[in-house]
Amino acid sequence: MxxxxxxxxxxxxxxxxxxxxxxxxxxxxxxxxxxxxxxxxxxxxxxxxxxxxxxxxDIIETVWNLMVEPSLENPMYVVEAIRDEYLQNNEVFVWIARSMTENQGLQD
Missing domain, CATH: 3.10.110.10 (Ubiquitin Conjugating Enzyme)
Structure with missing residues (x-):
């Protein structure tokens, strides 16, 4: 930074x-x-x-670890609809996450 x-x-x-x-x-x-x-x-x-x-x-590593393994039990980190998508329809979750990353998360 x-x-x-x-x-x-x-x-x-x-x-x-x-x-x-x-x-x-x-x-x-x-x-x-x-x-x-x-x-x-x-x-x-x-x-x-x-x-x-x-x-x-340390903070960046914590955020990265949440991307590796989301803390699905913690309501502070989770929007219910997204959590449900992750648990019940993971392929769609992964597709949406990748799309959002490509569109919004790769800016320098």
Missing amino acids: SYSLRETSLQRLRRNPLSFMKWIDKVKDVFHWECSLEGPEGSPYEGGRWNTAMTVA
Whole structure:
């Protein structure tokens, strides 16, 4: 990820902060962000705080792993109709996913 893209992402987060995210320290370097995530209300993580110095590579690997093996049980990642297509009519799911990737996901 280029410097300017990281800087743009950082500026967006500053203008539109996520309610569950707190900066641990002011970001002085766009290549190193530290934040904590508040545990979601009503979840087993409520009241907890997860701190990270996760790299962009870690985040990209997580997204890639979801493409390899979708987390079908987690409603945060899944639209029911898409999940059902994946489980019940996988050939159609794969065809649609490939088509969307070719049309939208291969832009540089």
